[in-house]
Amino acid sequence: MASTLHITGSNAAVPDAATQIEIYRRMSLIAQNDEASRKIIRSGRLMMPYYSGRGQEVIPSAISVNLDDSDQICTIYRGIHDMLAKGVPLRVLWAEIAGRVTGTCKGKGGPMHITHPASGAILTTGIVGSSMPIANGLAWSYKLDKSRRVAIAYFGDGASNIGAFHESLNLASLWKLPVVFVCQNNRFAEHTRYENGTSVDQVSKRAAGYNMPGFTVDGNDPFAMYAAANAAIARARDGEGPTLIEAMTFRFHGHVFGDDDFYMTKQEKAEALAKDPVAGFRGRLIAAGTATEASLTALEAEIAAQIQDAVEFALSSEMPPLEELLRDVYADSGVA
Amino acid sequence: MASTLHITGSNAAVPDAATQIEIYRRMSLIAQNDEASRKIIRSGRLMMPYYSGRGQEVIPSAISVNLDDSDQICTIYRGIHDMLAKGVPLRVLWAEIAGRVTGTCKGKGGPMHITHPASGAILTTGIVGSSMPIANGLAWSYKLDKSRRVAIAYFGDGASNIGAFHESLNLASLWKLPVVFVCQNNRFAEHTRYENGTSVDQVSKRAAGYNMPGFTVDGNDPFAMYAAANAAIARARDGEGPTLIEAMTFRFHGHVFGDDDFYMTKQEKAEALAKDPVAGFRGRLIAAGTATEASLTALEAEIAAQIQDAVEFALSSEMPPLEELLRDVYADSGVA
Amino acid sequence: MTVQTKKLNIIQAINEAIAEAMEADPKVLVLGEDVADREGGGVVGVTRGLSARFGDERVRSTPITEQAIIGAAIGVAINGYKPIAEIMLMNFTTVAMDMIVNHAAKLRFMSGGQTSVPIVIRMMTGAGIASGGQHSDFLEAWFAHTPGLKVVAPSNPEDAKGLMLSCIVDPDPCMFIECSRAYGNSGMVPVDLAPIPLGKAKVVQEGSDVTIISYSEIFVRAQQAAAELAKEGISVELIDLRTISPWDRETVVASVRKTGRAVVAHEAVRAFGVGAEIVATLQDELFGILKGPIKRLGAPYTSVPFSKVLEDAFVVSVADIAAAARATMV
Amino acid sequence: MTVQTKKLNIIQAINEAIAEAMEADPKVLVLGEDVADREGGGVVGVTRGLSARFGDERVRSTPITEQAIIGAAIGVAINGYKPIAEIMLMNFTTVAMDMIVNHAAKLRFMSGGQTSVPIVIRMMTGAGIASGGQHSDFLEAWFAHTPGLKVVAPSNPEDAKGLMLSCIVDPDPCMFIECSRAYGNSGMVPVDLAPIPLGKAKVVQEGSDVTIISYSEIFVRAQQAAAELAKEGISVELIDLRTISPWDRETVVASVRKTGRAVVAHEAVRAFGVGAEIVATLQDELFGILKGPIKRLGAPYTSVPFSKVLEDAFVVSVADIAAAARATMV
Numbered sequence A, B: 001m002a003s004t005l006h007i008t009g010s011n012a013a014v015p016d017a018a019t020q021i022e023i024y025r026r027m028s029l030i031a032q033n034d035e036a037s038r039k040i041i042r043s044g045r046l047m048m049p050y051y052s053g054r055g056q057e058v059i060p061s062a063i064s065v066n067l068d069d070s071d072q073i074c075t076i077y078r079g080i081h082d083m084l085a086k087g088v089p090l091r092v093l094w095a096e097i098a099g100r101v102t103g104t105c106k107g108k109g110g111p112m113h114i115t116h117p118a119s120g121a122i123l124t125t126g127i128v129g130s131s132m133p134i135a136n137g138l139a140w141s142y143k144l145d146k147s148r149r150v151a152i153a154y155f156g157d158g159a160s161n162i163g164a165f166h167e168s169l170n171l172a173s174l175w176k177l178p179v180v181f182v183c184q185n186n187r188f189a190e191h192t193r194y195e196n197g198t199s200v201d202q203v204s205k206r207a208a209g210y211n212m213p214g215f216t217v218d219g220n221d222p223f224a225m226y227a228a229a230n231a232a233i234a235r236a237r238d239g240e241g242p243t244l245i246e247a248m249t250f251r252f253h254g255h256v257f258g259d260d261d262f263y264m265t266k267q268e269k270a271e272a273l274a275k276d277p278v279a280g281f282r283g284r285l286i287a288a289g290t291a292t293e294a295s296l297t298a299l300e301a302e303i304a305a306q307i308q309d310a311v312e313f314a315l316s317s318e319m320p321p322l323e324e325l326l327r328d329v330y331a332d333s334g335v336a
Numbered sequence C, D: 001m002t003v004q005t006k007k008l009n010i011i012q013a014i015n016e017a018i019a020e021a022m023e024a025d026p027k028v029l030v031l032g033e034d035v036a037d038r039e040g041g042g043v044v045g046v047t048r049g050l051s052a053r054f055g056d057e058r059v060r061s062t063p064i065t066e067q068a069i070i071g072a073a074i075g076v077a078i079n080g081y082k083p084i085a086e087i088m089l090m091n092f093t094t095v096a097m098d099m100i101v102n103h104a105a106k107l108r109f110m111s112g113g114q115t116s117v118p119i120v121i122r123m124m125t126g127a128g129i130a131s132g133g134q135h136s137d138f139l140e141a142w143f144a145h146t147p148g149l150k151v152v153a154p155s156n157p158e159d160a161k162g163l164m165l166s167c168i169v170d171p172d173p174c175m176f177i178e179c180s181r182a183y184g185n186s187g188m189v190p191v192d193l194a195p196i197p198l199g200k201a202k203v204v205q206e207g208s209d210v211t212i213i214s215y216s217e218i219f220v221r222a223q224q225a226a227a228e229l230a231k232e233g234i235s236v237e238l239i240d241l242r243t244i245s246p247w248d249r250e251t252v253v254a255s256v257r258k259t260g261r262a263v264v265a266h267e268a269v270r271a272f273g274v275g276a277e278i279v280a281t282l283q284d285e286l287f288g289i290l291k292g293p294i295k296r297l298g299a300p301y302t303s304v305p306f307s308k309v310l311e312d313a314f315v316v317s318v319a320d321i322a323a324a325a326r327a328t329m330v
């Protein structure tokens, strides 16, 4: 593997205290937002396919603190955690999920197709594997622009078995595109265990087939994840090309809302829950003296209020007018 | 790489004298047939897209002597060498290429879509990469049948960059299918040099990403090719799963008939031509005393006569009747 | 002679058909993402219990690898097996179109009849369940436009079972379309149901004023529209097409010859949809007999929207069908 | 005012359009297999000379990787570039349908108008050059059935150039279909040709008896048929559709309203083809005005065969068109 990447030992980047708190803030936002989402779906006030990112908070949080708004992400149906970490504002996100005209996409995209260009959340796809070829194109534009922007393609472990993965990594490596491929390996693709769908024991081993650095990282460890992201993003910005990061994690709430997890062992699930990355990092921040119980509680309360506000905003917003059905098909559709 | 394959040193299988002659016979058949094809296209008596396999004779010849008729190949537009090596009879092959009703496919498939089940040449595809997913299915049938048959998927170096390659190798490895993936690496995909399309310096390195043995072999060396094929085929028959073989070679006559090779350097082409595998193996057989000049000349003359006979058969055969246009769309199409 | 029946929904009906076929012929196989019981027997349970009953070799869950799924189905079928491949949602056929269109559909023809590809490709789809733009499309027109494929879309449990039985034994590739909205619809199905022949439409209700032609779940809406119209004194002849390709031109033409008026309704986008073929054929065969223009209903020229209000407006409704039928009467 | 013209064939016309657009706008890009000069500027030379002139960063040869080609085009377009992606042959869109249909076509709608995908996808196709079943299909009906895509198919050099100029600046994804049989056809093209608007058909010849509607190379055959028919005293109005989606309903309806008779002809398989949509629309809008059934011509329901005798019989001929027009006159 032709890696020019150093993410271990003395070379590993370490987030400073403020950055650690910021990572935690994003994680808490994701976790609390997930709680709110599931509650409101259970209540019957929202009807949508909901793919929870609970348990996977660290990955986009530790990555996104290395990005700014001009950097773009392509994510997938299970991507609300990625969007929140990237800074998609809560109100428009909730309004979109609720199918309201005030949503990011006027209610027309829904949870699987959120786009919010201002925060760099440029595309969400419902087709497994399809975040990657498009992320390449974003990255190509930065290269043409001679900018230092970077694109992140999020995808799951199951997606690493589909053709688009292969084509994308090959092209990105060949063209030295500033893109980071982030596989959120939560060990399951719908109901299929990693090893029943994937012939190799670690997705990262596939990077060698594209002469690309690839490595597996504990996606539930904010420090490890931060260091990996930092290195891969720097590499991309420096024009050295793409990186494949496989971030090991676990999804707490099944594939989609309503999934009863029958395909997991009770034990593996219990073990994962016991290692809740949100609670874990919280404890670590306090133990290290980076934050106090009080400061985090205050942060969490603020987030809770923001979520509450967003839900209310969404549910009190209007539905899109019927003209929206024919608008945006073409640039001039529905324009009188 | 989890290889259980031994193809070097004392473990390498060596073809016996009769097998060596048989490999040469198939190579000479391919080379002479190519000569005849190009001549007849130049003469204007045949109109077809012709993808010459000249220069790549060793690969299918050394592989096919390890197979019998019940073993099947899936090959590609550049596959006439593969079919001849596998034993597709000359008359029906030529008749198909000439679009005659006496052809393998009644003239309806043409050179890019030859099928001749009796000799195991079950499928020829014109879509880059598509030999592989279907070869998996053939191999799956052998496994279900509990037979020891094996499927060969032929494809080019360029095809290793398309999604179907990835999906096929992953599935074959996961299901331990009795299939051998044979990449005929002639260093070009149409006019694109290997390194301008492929991010890794050897296609075989991709095998590790599927936990599959993969290796690069001199595809112009009949002994090396025979040993590699023998090992991979044995592995498949023994239920140990698939292998990726990258066979290094060179195509003598450009991508398609009429191609002027502008994208090659004169030198690399001259070097390749100077190492003509057919002439080379011929000399080697005589030098080693395995054959004599006279015996090979006789063999070649016999082949020449067979080709001559096939061409005459084809060109004197009838065109398909117009009813054939609507027949074979469905099983009952055109059946009164 | 009384026919013994039992109540089944569409999921159960398809499941039964596959189970009976697997029981009868060891060459019948099932493959697809999550189709085995270890993975739940399919996301909505269509293949539930099959791997337990017939073994993991005959019912195989696959990776997310649609090209390889269809490729494996084609290859195994060429060698005499009868695989039923699931593509979870119809929109995901877009990553396997090469295998379906360039290979499954054409191999018999291109081989001059030497090889055949007796596969069934099952897909669910349909708007109305908030799945948004990439999970809801009806794409049957693409497949009907592809010679070599057969295309089937049942509207009720009996047809679902009977058509599936036929698709499995059919020597050619069959695209089997399941509407997710209709999965739970139940009905009485004969216990010894015989295969329902492909290519045969069903005249579900005879009538004299106007023929309504439809299929899949929109046919259910057509039935409701017909009931409404009956109250207004409009006598509807209701045809469930069932097989979209090859479609039952004879039955449809005979009906419209009689009524002189027709409405064709489907869920897919109206423009360049299946309805156009039927209308174009009817105007040719029945010129001078038609009492007015044939009306076509389908989705507007747009993507499937997420927001419920828009999604409801997207799908052809009972009211739309009734209105179109009324419009033919003037 | 005399218009300065020069003789171009279709290859040259498209090449000029792209070159002019690249000259005018540095955001215009070209990508695809073998499109750069190092690889010959395209298998038939459509992009020849462009990389030499505009550099290897703007004109990029790719691996064989159609999903990644269209994906890259989409991504770069979202960020403001205008890529022209070549899919060497139309049948190879089958390995990129997800990118084309689920993404390029839908992103503007699904994002509520926030993102747009101004890409051009160039493809060549067509029977008649012995390429067989997997290299010759006309699949425009699939794309016309996909809201969000525009579909264009010129029949001559002037339209090829003018429509390409429009496609490049169009804010939406355009499928640009090139018929390989017609590439060498040449004609006089104005040196300062303005973009030809999308969605506008061209009445190439006025007539009073029957309207013939066609596009791509079959339109050339329709012109020949019209000349033959003129000798028989049949006055043909000839419409070159040029853009298939959105198609110019107004021009076509107005013409058929006048003539009362119509023939629609295309190379694609007739069943479920583009012709059906046009016929279905006409019978609705012109019921009572039509003097007879509208005739549709297209390929028979089969795959493209290799053998020359069969291939010739597969493609709609001048004689077929003339016969269909005559048939409308009885």
Ligand SMILES: Cc1ncc(C[n+]2csc(CCOP(=O)(O)OP(=O)(O)O)c2C)c(N)n1
Residues within 6 Å of the ligand: A078, A126, A127, A128, A129, A155, A156, A157, A158, A159, A160, A184, A186, A188, A189, A190, A255, C033, C064, C066, C088, C092, C095
């Ligand atoms: C091409 C395609 N095939 C199948 C699906 C159905 N599907 C949706 S999510 C999913 C599992 C994906 O697993 P993974 O990539 O591991 O991501 P995760 O859901 O675990 O985050 C599947 C099969 C799809 N959306 N797209």
Ligand SMILES: Cc1ncc(C[n+]2csc(CCOP(=O)(O)OP(=O)(O)O)c2C)c(N)n1
Residues within 6 Å of the ligand: B078, B126, B127, B128, B155, B156, B157, B158, B159, B160, B184, B186, B188, B189, B190, B255, D033, D064, D066, D088, D092, D095
């Ligand atoms: C999916 C697809 N894309 C593009 C093509 C056009 N094409 C035909 S052969 C070829 C080059 C293939 O190169 P390689 O795989 O190295 O095989 P070789 O021709 O060298 O034997 C290309 C691009 C095709 N047939 N299928």
Ligand SMILES: [Mg+2]
Residues within 6 Å of the ligand: A156, A157, A158, A184, A185, A186, A187, A188, A189, A190
């Ligand atoms: Mg997963």
Ligand SMILES: [Mg+2]
Residues within 6 Å of the ligand: B156, B157, B158, B184, B185, B186, B187, B188, B189, B190
């Ligand atoms: Mg090659």
